[in-house]
Amino acid sequence: MTVDKFLFIREKTTVYKVELNEIKHIKSEGNYCYIETNEKSFQIKISLGKLLESLPGPNFIQVNRNFIIPINRIEKINLTEGLILLENESISIGGRYKETLLNAMQILP
Numbered sequence: 001m002t003v004d005k006f007l008f009i010r011e012k013t014t015v016y017k018v019e020l021n022e023i024k025h026i027k028s029e030g031n032y033c034y035i036e037t038n039e040k041s042f043q044i045k046i047s048l049g050k051l052l053e054s055l056p057g058p059n060f061i062q063v064n065r066n067f068i069i070p071i072n073r074i075e076k077i078n079l080t081e082g083l084i085l086l087e088n089e090s091i092s093i094g095g096r097y098k099e100t101l102l103n104a105m106q107i108l109p
Contacts, residue, residue, distance in 0.1 A: 064094035
Protein backbone atom coordinates (compact mmCIF):
# COMPACT_ATOMS: atom_id res chain seq x y z
CA MET A 1 0.00 0.00 0.00
CA THR A 2 2.82 2.48 0.74
CA VAL A 3 5.91 3.15 -1.28
CA ASP A 4 8.28 5.39 0.69
CA LYS A 5 6.71 8.87 0.37
CA PHE A 6 3.29 8.08 -1.05
CA LEU A 7 0.52 5.50 -1.04
CA PHE A 8 -2.05 4.38 -3.54
CA ILE A 9 -5.75 4.52 -2.72
CA ARG A 10 -8.39 2.82 -4.80
CA GLU A 11 -11.73 4.57 -5.09
CA LYS A 12 -14.19 2.62 -7.25
CA THR A 13 -12.47 2.28 -10.63
CA THR A 14 -9.68 4.83 -10.05
CA VAL A 15 -6.39 4.50 -8.17
CA TYR A 16 -5.00 7.73 -6.71
CA LYS A 17 -1.41 8.39 -5.75
CA VAL A 18 -1.44 10.29 -2.44
CA GLU A 19 1.68 12.00 -1.13
CA LEU A 20 2.14 11.22 2.57
CA ASN A 21 2.90 14.87 3.38
CA GLU A 22 -0.53 15.82 1.96
CA ILE A 23 -2.41 13.77 4.58
CA LYS A 24 -4.04 15.96 7.26
CA HIS A 25 -5.45 13.13 9.37
CA ILE A 26 -7.15 9.76 9.20
CA LYS A 27 -10.45 9.22 10.97
CA SER A 28 -12.21 5.94 11.63
CA GLU A 29 -16.01 5.57 11.61
CA GLY A 30 -17.38 2.05 11.84
CA ASN A 31 -15.76 -0.19 9.23
CA TYR A 32 -14.40 2.74 7.22
CA CYS A 33 -11.44 5.09 7.41
CA TYR A 34 -11.51 8.58 5.97
CA ILE A 35 -8.17 9.90 4.77
CA GLU A 36 -8.30 13.69 4.67
CA THR A 37 -5.75 15.33 2.38
CA ASN A 38 -5.20 18.92 1.33
CA GLU A 39 -7.20 18.28 -1.85
CA LYS A 40 -9.59 15.38 -1.28
CA SER A 41 -11.18 13.04 1.22
CA PHE A 42 -10.93 9.29 0.59
CA GLN A 43 -13.19 6.66 2.12
CA ILE A 44 -11.76 3.16 2.32
CA LYS A 45 -13.03 0.01 3.98
CA ILE A 46 -10.22 -0.97 6.35
CA SER A 47 -9.72 -0.99 10.09
CA LEU A 48 -7.71 1.83 11.64
CA GLY A 49 -5.22 -0.70 13.03
CA LYS A 50 -4.57 -2.30 9.63
CA LEU A 51 -4.20 1.11 8.01
CA LEU A 52 -1.73 2.21 10.70
CA GLU A 53 0.37 -0.91 10.03
CA SER A 54 0.68 0.05 6.37
CA LEU A 55 1.82 3.63 7.07
CA PRO A 56 5.52 4.45 7.56
CA GLY A 57 6.77 4.13 11.14
CA PRO A 58 7.23 7.22 13.24
CA ASN A 59 5.62 9.64 10.77
CA PHE A 60 2.05 8.67 11.69
CA ILE A 61 0.69 7.96 15.15
CA GLN A 62 -2.65 6.96 16.59
CA VAL A 63 -3.76 9.52 19.17
CA ASN A 64 -7.16 8.16 20.15
CA ARG A 65 -9.53 5.36 19.24
CA ASN A 66 -10.61 7.06 16.01
CA PHE A 67 -7.69 9.18 14.77
CA ILE A 68 -4.26 8.76 13.22
CA ILE A 69 -2.30 11.93 12.60
CA PRO A 70 0.98 12.78 10.90
CA ILE A 71 3.41 14.04 13.53
CA ASN A 72 4.66 16.83 11.26
CA ARG A 73 1.15 18.43 11.25
CA ILE A 74 1.08 18.94 15.03
CA GLU A 75 1.24 22.62 15.91
CA LYS A 76 0.65 22.40 19.64
CA ILE A 77 -0.26 19.90 22.37
CA ASN A 78 -2.16 21.00 25.46
CA LEU A 79 -1.31 18.30 28.00
CA THR A 80 -3.67 19.71 30.63
CA GLU A 81 -6.71 19.53 28.36
CA GLY A 82 -5.44 16.50 26.40
CA LEU A 83 -5.78 18.20 23.02
CA ILE A 84 -3.64 18.31 19.89
CA LEU A 85 -3.92 21.32 17.60
CA LEU A 86 -3.54 20.52 13.90
CA GLU A 87 -3.88 23.65 11.79
CA ASN A 88 -7.55 24.65 12.40
CA GLU A 89 -8.59 21.46 14.17
CA SER A 90 -8.39 20.09 17.71
CA ILE A 91 -8.18 16.35 18.34
CA SER A 92 -8.35 14.78 21.78
CA ILE A 93 -5.58 12.53 23.05
CA GLY A 94 -6.82 9.18 24.34
CA GLY A 95 -5.46 8.19 27.73
CA ARG A 96 -3.79 5.02 26.52
CA TYR A 97 -2.18 6.82 23.55
CA LYS A 98 -0.66 9.77 25.42
CA GLU A 99 2.59 8.10 26.47
CA THR A 100 3.18 6.64 23.00
CA LEU A 101 2.62 10.07 21.44
CA LEU A 102 5.02 11.81 23.79
CA ASN A 103 7.67 9.11 23.34
CA ALA A 104 7.47 9.43 19.55
CA MET A 105 8.28 13.12 19.68
CA GLN A 106 11.54 14.83 20.57
CA ILE A 107 10.41 17.17 23.32
CA LEU A 108 12.95 19.51 24.83
CA PRO A 109 12.66 20.32 28.55
